[in-house]
Amino acid sequence: MARISAKQREENKTRFDNIIFNALMTGEWHKVSYQYIADQAGVNTRSTIQGYYPHDIDFIAAIQGKVLPVFMSYLNFESLDSFVTSWTESLEEAKFLNIVSMLTGNMNANAHALSIKGVSTLVEKIYALWGDEGYLAIELLLGRTLLHIAGIRKQSL
Incomplete structure (x- = not known):
């Protein structure tokens, strides 16, 4: 060989x-x-x-260090409201949604430490900026993201 x-x-x-x-x-x-x-x-x-x-x-x-900068570029950290709005609007952006789907799709019993670290880094940043309100916003946004990925919209209920 x-x-x-x-x-x-x-x-x-x-x-x-x-x-x-x-x-x-x-x-x-x-x-x-x-x-x-x-x-x-x-x-x-x-x-x-x-x-x-x-x-x-x-x-x-293989994607370590490349994904977070792309992901963060979609988000506005000026205020909690602008963060929530930017996340929600970014759900219509293919790259943003691809990244979120990959991160959440790798959250299972065999989750790779890098996926967990990516989500953890984001949550820590949001918590440092806005405390409990920020944490609640992340919970809301991850739920909103899951519904978006599943194609479930309030209008269709």
Whole structure:
């Protein structure tokens, strides 16, 4: 089996990480798998990808540090009202909704620490800014987001 240089390995990892990040941004997070990455990268075998991501859950590490800045760019932190409004309006933005869907979709018994950290960082920031009112707003917004993702609208009830 041919060995690759450390430089080539790093270039490959960056390319694979970008494929994963782009899948998230374009609403294809649910498609991310060893085969998906191999196909997108033009790599012949899934085992090549497994050398970079030993477990499926490691795909989340590929987007570490890239997601939060995109997510936060949609939000207005000038006041609690502006925050709630910006979040609600951002539910109509595909990238924002893709990120929220990924974060909430990874909240289960096998949740990756990075998903939990992302949500925790946001909650801590909101709590630091607006205390209990901010925490209640996050609870409201996460519920609103879940209903939006499910396609449940008050008008249709």
